[in-house]
Amino acid sequence: MELRARSGSIRFMRNSMVTRALVPLNCRGFTFLEIILVVAILAIAIVPMVRAFAPAVLTASADEETAVFANQARGTLNRVMAFDFDTLYNNQGDPVTLSALFGSAAEADKETFSFKGRNYTPTVAITDASGGLGGLLQLTVTLEHVRFATLKSQY
Numbered sequence: 001m002e003l004r005a006r007s008g009s010i011r012f013m014r015n016s017m018v019t020r021a022l023v024p025l026n027c028r029g030f031t032f033l034e035i036i037l038v039v040a041i042l043a044i045a046i047v048p049m050v051r052a053f054a055p056a057v058l059t060a061s062a063d064e065e066t067a068v069f070a071n072q073a074r075g076t077l078n079r080v081m082a083f084d085f086d087t088l089y090n091n092q093g094d095p096v097t098l099s100a101l102f103g104s105a106a107e108a109d110k111e112t113f114s115f116k117g118r119n120y121t122p123t124v125a126i127t128d129a130s131g132g133l134g135g136l137l138q139l140t141v142t143l144e145h146v147r148f149a150t151l152k153s154q155y
Contacts, residue, residue: 093126135154
């Protein structure tokens with residue numbers, strides 16, 4: 001009988017060891033102090049990373065603005081270059097009235113565009129670049145901080 005009792009007690013001990021091995025000793029979860037400590041460590045790690053990426057985000061925004069303004073100014077310059085020399089010569093000025101240059105206010109309004117909730121209109125300047133001899137005009141389109149200039153000659 002004792003042998004059975006021993007084997008029964010051994011069996012009981014073996015089962016309790018398996019149960020203990022599968023279930024951790026502390027199965028209550030995380031304590032409030034542990035959670036606060038993890039949040040503090042994450043905050044200490046994340047703040048420098050955010051500060052490191054902030055200049056890149058600002059630069060990307062400025063680059064986007066420059067690209068949009070450059071494309072719009074280039075489009076306006078191409079549209080102005082399409083006019084013949086005499087039309088440009090007769091509309092010289094700094095700045096040029098766009099409705100007079102394009103023939104109507106509706107055509108001039110095509111140059112106005114909206115970017116990030118604001119409306120922008122490029123400024124066009126047509127000046128004599130020949131030193132008073134005629135036959136050479138400088139065309140300049142300015143849009144905020146972007147400026148494109150080219151020459152047009154009478155040929």
